[in-house]
Amino acid sequence: AQSVTQLGSHVSVSEGALVLLRCNYSSSVPPYLFWYVQYPNQGLQLLLKYTTGATLVKGINGFEAEFKKSETSFHLTKPSAHMSDAAEYFCAVSDRRRDDKIIFGKGTRLHILP
Amino acid sequence: SQTIHQWPATLVQPVGSPLSLECTVEGTSNPNLYWYRQAAGRGLQLLFYSVGIGQISSEVPQNLSASRPQDRQFILSSKKLLLSDSGFYLCAWTYLNYGYTFGSGTRLTVV
Numbered sequence: 001a002q003s004v005t006q007l008g009s010h011v012s013v014s015e016g017a018l019v020l021l022r023c024n025y026s027s028s029v030p031p032y033l034f035w036y037v038q039y040p041n042q043g044l045q046l047l048l049k050y051t052t053g054a055t056l057v058k059g060i061n062g063f064e065a066e067f068k069k070s071e072t073s074f075h076l077t078k079p080s081a082h083m084s085d086a087a088e089y090f091c092a093v094s095d096r097r098r099d100d101k102i103i104f105g106k107g108t109r110l111h112i113l114p
Numbered sequence: 115s116q117t118i119h120q121w122p123a124t125l126v127q128p129v130g131s132p133l134s135l136e137c138t139v140e141g142t143s144n145p146n147l148y149w150y151r152q153a154a155g156r157g158l159q160l161l162f163y164s165v166g167i168g169q170i171s172s173e174v175p176q177n178l179s180a181s182r183p184q185d186r187q188f189i190l191s192s193k194k195l196l197l198s199d200s201g202f203y204l205c206a207w208t209y210l211n212y213g214y215t216f217g218s219g220t221r222l223t224v225v
Contacts (some may be wrong), residue, residue: 042218043120044158
């Protein structure tokens with residue numbers, strides 16, 4: 001069975017500082033990995049995804065994530081935080097079968113300090 | 115391009131009343147469709163998913179049911195709402211598991 005663990009339900013960073021949101025996964029087969037962002041009272045928006053190929057994945061809004069198989073991690077980073085990055089972020093995993101579900105982590109709320 | 119529509123955006127219903135939330139997808143055929151619930155302070159709980167017309171898989175036994183009467187239509191229902199059914203309901207679709215596209219959600223408050 002697959003699972004996702006997001007370390008830290010709340011993370012605070014200063015505006016302009018590095019954003020690092022941690023995600024570790026468990027999967028018995030090579031996974032597909034995703035990061036989603038949710039703004040208040042809205043649906044989830046795909047930030048980036050890893051399927052195959054290059055392990056460093058670039059997404060929207062300056063975010064990127066690196067798939068590290070040996071560490072079973074897929075941490076999300078952004079070099080310089082902006083106030084508009086304040087939101088909840090979800091890491092997710094699936095095991096590539098067509099009818100499989102995507103399993104989400106519990107989410108990390110990112111707070112940006114002025 | 116593919117789009118997903120979910121309505122209503124907000125809903126306040128009394129305990130014991132019925133529920134019907136609808137989700138439709140445009141621009142794709144034979145998508146996988148999903149209903150999730152997000153309760154306050156919790157992550158996303160998968161409720162139902164469907165890989166085709168009339169094919170519904172339930173993840174959590176509860177007061178809710180789902181139906182897929184057409185290829186691109188997914189309906190979440192309840193005959194009698196409970197207080198614990200309150201939450202933010204999200205519909206999503208995917209094809210070939212390349213990531214979900216979510217609807218804008220329905221905020222359900224049961225009073």
